[in-house]
Amino acid sequence: MAEANTLEKLVSLCKRRGFIFQGSEIYGGLTGTWDYGPLGVELLRNIKNAWWHDNVTTRDDVVGLDSAILMNRTVWQASGHEGAFTDPLVDCKTCQSRFRADQIAESACPRKPSKHPGEFADCQLTEARKFNLMFKTFVGPVEESAAMVYLRPETAQGMFVNFKNVCDSTRVKLPFGIAQIGKAFRNEITPKQFIFRSREFELMEIEYFCKPETSQATYKEWRDRRFAWYQKLGLAGENLRLREHEKEELAHYSVGTSDIEYKFPWGWGELEGIAHRGDYDLKQHIKSSGKDLSYFDDETKERFVPHVIEPAAGATRATLAFLCEAYAEEMVEGELRTVLRLKPRLAPVKAAIFPLVKKEGMPERAAAICQDLQKHWAVFYDEKGAVGRRYRRQDEAGTPFCITIDGQTAQDQTVTVRERDSMQQQRISADQLKAFLIDRLSD
Numbered sequence: 001m002a003e004a005n006t007l008e009k010l011v012s013l014c015k016r017r018g019f020i021f022q023g024s025e026i027y028g029g030l031t032g033t034w035d036y037g038p039l040g041v042e043l044l045r046n047i048k049n050a051w052w053h054d055n056v057t058t059r060d061d062v063v064g065l066d067s068a069i070l071m072n073r074t075v076w077q078a079s080g081h082e083g084a085f086t087d088p089l090v091d092c093k094t095c096q097s098r099f100r101a102d103q104i105a106e107s108a109c110p111r112k113p114s115k116h117p118g119e120f121a122d123c124q125l126t127e128a129r130k131f132n133l134m135f136k137t138f139v140g141p142v143e144e145s146a147a148m149v150y151l152r153p154e155t156a157q158g159m160f161v162n163f164k165n166v167c168d169s170t171r172v173k174l175p176f177g178i179a180q181i182g183k184a185f186r187n188e189i190t191p192k193q194f195i196f197r198s199r200e201f202e203l204m205e206i207e208y209f210c211k212p213e214t215s216q217a218t219y220k221e222w223r224d225r226r227f228a229w230y231q232k233l234g235l236a237g238e239n240l241r242l243r244e245h246e247k248e249e250l251a252h253y254s255v256g257t258s259d260i261e262y263k264f265p266w267g268w269g270e271l272e273g274i275a276h277r278g279d280y281d282l283k284q285h286i287k288s289s290g291k292d293l294s295y296f297d298d299e300t301k302e303r304f305v306p307h308v309i310e311p312a313a314g315a316t317r318a319t320l321a322f323l324c325e326a327y328a329e330e331m332v333e334g335e336l337r338t339v340l341r342l343k344p345r346l347a348p349v350k351a352a353i354f355p356l357v358k359k360e361g362m363p364e365r366a367a368a369i370c371q372d373l374q375k376h377w378a379v380f381y382d383e384k385g386a387v388g389r390r391y392r393r394q395d396e397a398g399t400p401f402c403i404t405i406d407g408q409t410a411q412d413q414t415v416t417v418r419e420r421d422s423m424q425q426q427r428i429s430a431d432q433l434k435a436f437l438i439d440r441l442s443d
């Protein structure tokens with residue numbers, strides 16, 4: 001996906017085909033919010049399901065959690081977010097706009113002609129000041145500081161504050177992880193690049209607890225495993241890179257952090273951070289809550305505070321990366337074909353079922369096949385228009401297989417299966433369809 005205007009084309013496809021809409025669109029929108037339409041919600045869910053399956057369901061050492069979005073304010077004081085989860089901000093007293101102080105060179109003054117903030121003679125930029133990214137709201141009917149809570153900016157703290165609950169209620173033994181998928185909210189100063197940086201988004205996070213002495217090796221294992229996961233799901237090698245943070249970039253408690261970055265149409269951007277957080281978080285909550293969050297090792301009879309490795313991925317940001325990677329345009333027999341080459345596992349609709357024509361019992365046979373497959377997968381029935389047009393609509397939606405019921409089906413119970421990427425067709429027996437799809441969709 002090399003062309004500069006590909007993002008524009010993708011945004012247009014997402015709206016046209018019901019992947020992603022601007023939030024509150026009929027009221028002029030709400031900046032930094034996005035709504036996932038019928039195809040988008042399936043794609044996002046497939047990404048989250050793939051993550052959960054590969055990191056929780058199929059592992060003996062990771063358990064799941066779904067903690068509340070609203071948490072006691074003290075959680076965010078202990079974690080350091082209330083004091084330090086900030087971006088540097090400058091105001092312009094002339095145009096009343098706000099900019100991130102560290103992104104002035106990439107920001108645009110809203111006035112015309114297009115210039116950077118500070119470049120008009122009458123620009124009046126203030127000194128940079130810290131702007132906390134957490135959204136505030138109030139519990140109960142009184143809007144006073146005692147009732148103030150934050151919408152969580154990450155899911156991680158839910159896992160730290162439940163560390164003891166999980167240890168006490170399950171048989172987990174170190175090393176083990178707690179995983180969570182959920183919404184997070186950040187009052188980003190400059191939400192941008194479609195769903196890349198939004199104010200409401202979804203995270204997929206793991207807190208993996210281990211002994212201090214094994215933590216370096218565990219950090220490297222997670223870093224490499226998470227990188228391989230994106231490759232397995234279709235992000236090409238040259239568009240993916242692992243960037244180890246320099247010492248100066250590390251948070252004061254961090255022993256090591258790597259970012260998995262994807263080459264978006266505008267350049268490299270972070271998909272996931274894998275951080276070695278030491279024992280910082282649990283120790284902060286021990287100090288602040290007064291509760292014992294240490295771990296007792298039955299074998300060595302030692303008590304200690306575990307170290308933690310945190311792979312923190314953006315689900316909505318990953319959705320954009322998979323869409324960017326999948327988007328392709330090509331000329332086919334003199335016509336432009338737009339296709340989303342999503343891995344079948346991620347595709348919103350797995351198969352489309354077409355009767356070739358609306359007669360001779362074909363719609364009935366197609367509907368029966370559709371109902372049968374629908375018990376297992378998201379499939380789509382379409383009998384409208386020329387079959388070539390129906391293929392094109394499914395190509396744009398990323399549907400990997402189109403199944404056509406034609407005149408021959410009544411004679412020998414075979415159907416044609418057309419594969420999205422190669423556009424090759426093959427005839428297979430209708431009673432083999434399920435086995436065929438199981439085989440192809442497991443990849």
Ligand code: GAP
Nearest residue numbers: 154156196197198201271272273312313314317
């Ligand atoms: N608990 C660690 C944590 O939250 P983070 O690097 O701030 O780490 C993790 O966020 C991931 O969340 C990022 O790698 C990115 O994929 C995604 N993310 C962060 N801010 C985002 C935003 N404003 N919009 C969409 N995704 C975002």
